[in-house]
Every structure is written in structure tokens, then in C-alpha cells.
Amino acid sequence: MEERIFMKPGKDNNEDRMNFVKFWAEYVKSHSDEEWSKQQNIIIDSQIINSIEFYKKLAETPEGRENIRVKKLKAVQNH
């Protein structure tokens, strides 16, 4: 059976986050690329899929398409 690595809890949120960063880096180092990337992709893919779904849904109606046009215009103007 695989030997488990345990993470030390941090004294505050910053320390705890940093401990997790180190814990996760150790996990990436000690596991196959397939194993760690499968887990990492859960976080990353959800962001992209949500973004695609959001714009797809918005583009379904004339109001939504207008909303996208205005968003684009604002992005250009705000530069």
C-alpha cells in the first residue's frame, strides 16, 4: 500500500495555505503525471467550462447577444 504523506496544519490561514502548496508539490513529485493532473484538472476545467457555458447561454437570446456586445465595447473602452 502507498505510504501516506501528511500535511502539517498552519497556525493561521497564510501558513496553512503555504503548507498545502508544499504538500501538493510533494504529491506532484511523488505521483504519476496522470494521477496529479487528473486531480488538478478538476479545479482548472471547471473554470473554463463555466466560462464557456456562461457565454453560450448569454448568446442564446437577442438581449444576451447585446449584453456580450456591450461587454466587448466596455472592455475596449476601459483600456
Next chain:
Amino acid sequence: MEYAQDKKEIRTNKILSELDKFVIRFVKILEKHVDYVIISGYISILLGRARATEDVDIYIKKIPFEEFLKLYEDLKKEDYWCLNAEKPSEVFSYLNDGLAVRFSREGMSLPNFEVKFPKREIDKETFEDFISFIHPEVKLKISSFERHIAFKKYYLKSNKDIEDAVHVEELFKGKIDYEKINKLRKIIESIESFEKP
């Protein structure tokens, strides 16, 4: 993930994320027209850091307007839009002024690519100091780990940036040149005192 320090190559068989596929698609268009290097946060994410991002930062070598126009037209043809301006001459003038311009897929704003010309000497050096990220489906140029760590720790300095640096440091412990990081740190600090008096 295997890092050959001498060859400046990293090899992996990771399962590509949607973000990786998004980056690969953009870079394949970019590299037809201009030399590039990926910098900043996406490097840590590409190498396993457990976080998402809204943008991917990329340096492109300075090119004349005529060449930029071909790149811009190709991006438009492949369904990208620039978030900063419609006219290519305007987009190019932003780049020339040392500003970053953002591109995303048509109808979307997130995630996006923040593209810029390197401004300072230390930024230009990134094109000589990169690592090849080699995956069965793609080869990407990313900034060296030392440069990545130095900028994250000593220039950007937010919690997120420090964590990005620590992820890479922990991952490649024993394969990072700290002498080089210290040299870059001194340059960064001298730039900082000039930029933020």
C-alpha cells in the same frame, strides 16, 4: 515530470487541462508569426500548481507592424478578439507603448492571453533563458525556473505569487540555480528602486 537541467527541457505525460488546450491552440497560431515565451502564473499551473487563472502572460519578440498585422488577421480568422481595441494599428500602438494587450475567444473574455513586447533588458533576456516544455502533443517555451521564481518572489510579491514560486521550488528542489536567482534579484531590486522611488 522529468526536468533535465542541462538540456533545459521538461518532459511530461500529464493529462492536458482545458486551459492547457486553450493555451496550445493560441500558441500554435502565435508561433507561425513570432517568437514567444510564456511567463508568470501559468508556468506554475502548467507544472501542477492547484489553482485556476484568468489570464496567461506571454512575451512576444518585437515585430514590425506588417508582421503583426498578419498575426492579428490570423487570430481573427481563428475566432479570437482583442479586448483592448478593434483596429490592428491601435492594438499595435499599445504594444509599442510597452502595454499589454489581451486576446480571448470570440464571445468570451475569460480566460485570456496577456501579450506584450519585452520592455526592459531583463525582460528581453527571457528569450535566451527559457525551458522547453515537452508533452507528446505539444512543445511550449516557458521562462526559466530561476527567472520565474525571482520575478514572483522579488517583484510581484503577492501571496499568490510567492505560492507560485514555492510550488516550483519544491517541485524541482536541488535542480534550481540559486546563484542565478540572487543575481536576478539584485537587478529586479535596482529596477524597483528606479520604478518606485
